[in-house]
Amino acid sequence: MSVITPGAVACLMAREEARFLNDNPKSVALAKQATDSLFGGVPMHWMSDWSTPVPLFVSHAQGACFYDVDGHEYVDFCLGDTGSMFGHSPVPVAEAIARQAYLGLTTMLPGEDAVACGELLAERFGLPLWQVAATATDANRYVLRWVRAITGRPVVVVFDGCYHGTVDDAMVRCKAGHTVARPGLIGQVQPLDVASRAVPFNDLAALEAALAGGDVAAVLCEPAMTNIGMVLPDTGFHRELRDLTRRYGTLLIIDETHTISTHPGGCTRAWSLEPDFLTLGKAIAGGVPCSVYGCTAAMAEAMHRVRSQISQQGEGHGHSGMGTTLSANALVMHAMRANLTRVMTQGAYAHMLHEARRLAEGFRQLIARHRLPWSVTELGARCEFQFCQEPPRSGAAAEAAFNDPLQQLLHLYLINRGVLITPFHNMTLCCPETRSEQVDKLLTTLDLALGELLALSREEA
Template sequence: MTASGISETAVEAFVARERQCFLEQNPKSVALAERARHSLYGGVPMHWMADWSTPCPLFVERAKGARFYDVDGHEYIDFCLGDTGSMFGHSPAPIAKALAEQGDNGLTTMLPGEDAVIAGELLAERFGLPYWQVATTATDANRFVVRWSRAITQRKVLLVFDGCYHGTVDDVMVRCRDGETVHRAGLIGQAYDLTEHSRSIPFNDVAALEAALAQGDVAALLCEPAMTNIGMVLPAPGFMQQCRELTRKYGSLLIIDETHTISTDIGGCTRLWNLDPDFFVVGKPIAGGVPCSVFGCSAAMADAMHIAQQRAHEPGRDASASGHGHSGMGTTLSANALAMHCMRANLEQVMTQAAYDHMLPLAKRLAGGLRHLIGKHQLNWSVTELGARCEFQFCAEPPKTGAEAEAAFHDSLQMALHLYLINRGILITPFHNMTLCCPDTCAADVDRLITTLDQALGELLAMPVARE
């Protein structure tokens, strides 16, 4: 018997049937997978595209709104939405128009245009921080903000929560094990000890937070206001406010990464919960799915950044390492004209209050449906909600830490359920059981997901020795 309450024997039989079903239904994807194996490492352009529950990659032909279509002609309701990259639907009309407009007017020049000014003003108005910079991915933005934080505070240690996700920033690739910071499992090619300048502590643990900050060497706490990658973990009441109070008390900065949690509200958790960060980061959905990210800072941080720049030019420092071009921040395609035009269109016409007013009630409807299924099938599972997203987890109570969320993982069961949904035209986020509603999602889509998952559980639990 597994921790989820369903036997592994039943899961194995269930998934074997579904794998065969997938192979029979998707001959063109199977053929493309075989062809790709000879030119793409692992048969995919990015290795994690092979980590889905399907026996071979599912190849997509096109996507629009809340739906995508595979090369075999099947239609899917998409509750993954590019893991938030297409949070407002695939190819929203204003973004498609912006792409066409800018496509004939230059893609990248290394110079700003009016779109950049307007986008900066819109970001400041929406998120409450006055100054902004633009990067290409949230990984880039987080790397740059960490560098700024170390320069401002003249401290080296970055503090993160166990199980965090902030892209592929080297400094965050650590975990907390028995109170000690260790390298994340499976970390490839790591050449130096990350634990020298990174520290990991449990989420929602105020005592551990203060103990870590009290050492006086923490440049910044980098965190999501709610954890979203190790399974969703919500902050305890008042915990994020304590993060703000304690970072100030011990002279550390607070960086809020809302790349995923921006689904909560038009101003993110930052405005909704009045978090008042020193730096704010948001990535993949900010330009409607076009690669782009931003980070904002307070006026005090802008002044501190200027002082840090002056410090870098002090006599005696290596002249070859000074100047903006050698700061370790920025890439040639950062803030390119195409991304800026799309970000402006997204902020003005797509990422609107009306969009959130549509998405949030649908996610609540979905969460209620998931709870009904859990009760109907007498499962010791739970549901966590955060704005337009929700997740069912294989534990009786919503987890409070990354370790608790990880302990509830049941990979084989999760992948079996995902594959069942895919075979019936529904996609949810891989790696865990998270869903996201977009402005093109409708109540019928939500109900279809609930009905299909109900069927999956009924069939699985009806198998021999499903419950031992």
Template sequence: MTASGISPAAVEQFAARERARFLERNPKSVALAERARHSLYGGVPMHWMADWSTPVPLFVERAKGARFYDVDGHEYVDFCLGDTGTMFGHSPEPIARALAEQAGNGLTTMLPGEDAVVCGELLAQRFGLPYWQVTATATDANRYVVRWARAITGRKTLLVFDGCYHGTVDDVMVRQRDGRTVHRAGLIGQAYDLTQYSRAIPFNDVAALEAALAEGDVCALLCEPAMTNIGMVLPEPGFLQQCRELTRKYGSLLIIDETHTISTGIGGCTRLWNLDPDFFVLGKPIAGGVPCGVFGCSAAMAEAMSAARQRASQHNQGHGHSGMGTTLSANALAMHCMRANLEEVMTQAAYDHMLPLAARLAEGFRGLIAKHGLEWSVTELGARCEFQFCAQPPKTGAEAEAAFHDELQMALHLYLINRGILITPFHNMTLCCPSTTAEDVDRLIATLDQGLGELLAIPGARL
């Protein structure tokens, strides 16, 4: 019995038909895939680009707004948007202009310009933390903040939620199984035991949170306000406030990573829900699609960071920045694009357009689920929503994972791709951007409706 209630045999029959259709309509992608396998490991520049539902990678020619075009000339409505990397659409005009402006004025110098000052001021104004640093990615930002948390508190253990997503930071590559912290499955090349200084607990479990913090060795709780990568999981009422209160009670820091949840509003969940973190992390969309990440801290943390640096210097450990920063961090191109993004793209007007469309999409998903008599549910957060193969929205990462039916989601995704619609791979998440229209939303709903109808018409499809 699958969590989705759909027969695996019917899913395979449905998917086989769609794989054949894809190969027939995408000869140039097929040819490029064959060519690429001789020079790119796995035939793609980064391995996960081969993990989509398509039988070979779909090669893109160009993208603009809420649309992209493949090498075979097909147009797609994009509800994936680079999995938040282009949350405000592909190549917004202010970003394209900023790229052109900076192209002839230097890309990286290892020195700041006025753009850096303006970005710091805008970030402080928007997110409520006074001091900022700029990194190349959110993974880097999380890694550096964890170092600061350990230096400030003198503690080594990092606390995360089971099923969390914080990029590729080593310390977060853990899960909880049967009450124990274990390595995440598929963790290739891991040389040391991450569970020595990392601990995973269930999301929305206040008792587990307090028990973990009460051990007195936790430097920080690193968390998303809502889980987004294991399948969307929203916080129970009051849970995040308990996270803040309990971390303070037991002398641990609170790090909020809003790299995905920034879809909620212009100040993220941090401002919307008054989360009051010690550190705040954001990546992906902050520079309009140009690689960049940031982290902010409170005034108290800034003082504590200075004290940690002084302690390191007194113990002949140098200036205390080893392991933080890369040559391309805060490069001139990224800073110029971030300024344009904060001033002209990532605006309240953009959110005012995106949020109602995402609500329309979520309501459409609920209508389809009811129409087809499926025991599925929908979770929504700002401009982001997802349909999940469980009757009630999950409350923990384990519950979200238990609802997975990978073959079904891949088959449905491929059906949509073959009809010019892209949603986020690996789960059923969608994003709306300022270029998304109501017609785009309605097209997704109508196409998914058609696909579900065809799947469920296969004899024995329902279990």
């Protein structure tokens, strides 16, 4: 097997950082200016966590590409970390935004678009009743309130390394069999292990042990893990997960915010999952901030019952702890309707999945040619190369394969040559506008990076 040495990584990183600073003078100047008014020089602090020595400032984006303020074009395989899964500014969504901009942005009242979106969501995902929120974090948080109220149970089970936005209940990890706060969590006051329980993904024995006490309201679950490095479910895992939750009177929430890349109806349709609640965010309105959650008829009946009990007590009207003033505003509802009807089509998915398969196979060929002990995981329009010989089966295994210096170098090498992939790990996403030659550009550029790294490593040895 080939070996990439730390010295080779450090040497190439120094060269690539110098190249970035030389090639991006406007981004460098804006980064300096921004520190006077923006904390960390960016409007959201994680925007400075990329591999570039200073933030890369964007001018505009369209389709599968974006352009920086220095005039460089980039093929985008990150796509806003799924927010622009169907391309930047899809024409039907852009047209819908322009139409609605003159017809009212928010009124805190429903319109015809709301009815249409509810029907479209029910048809697409198979759950009959829906609500709309602003972000997937909100959708997950609201559903957790519902399931606790319905069941009268306090605890939520999540999987170690999960991604459910910034929901407090999911900010936990499993360490040596114990639930602990996720590293890096800032300002947390309440102990999270009181009402949250983390178990390893694909570990059915650990899951059953977590449920056996009868105090778990719901399991909150991604169909496949996507934010700790991609981790696919074992064959039969979801069937057993559903059986276990039903056996112990626990509800099942499926979060398809990332895995909607798999199928027009998500993994829920593709894999015949049977959630009690389904949450979605990011891409559902074509990049406009919006999320949704759906439920079964039985859950809707239980939700009505909970609300009725509160009303009979003469308390709580309008104070459920769910919803924001801008939730389901007129602009996002019109954009979501356009996205569901004209962008998230069968044809769009067919193209996305085809290009993603080509990309995954290209990664495998590169790894084999360079004799690297790496693997490739793919899920619909999404794939990832990982620094481990076998695809990981748990979040801990995926995390153990991280090599931050190497990952940072490869990402910067790609950026310097006009290609962007998802930061923090090596995930890629193809959209309906992604072209075969753009996939080839990513593969060719990564091939060059690996060739240089391995040559330097041999010299160092």
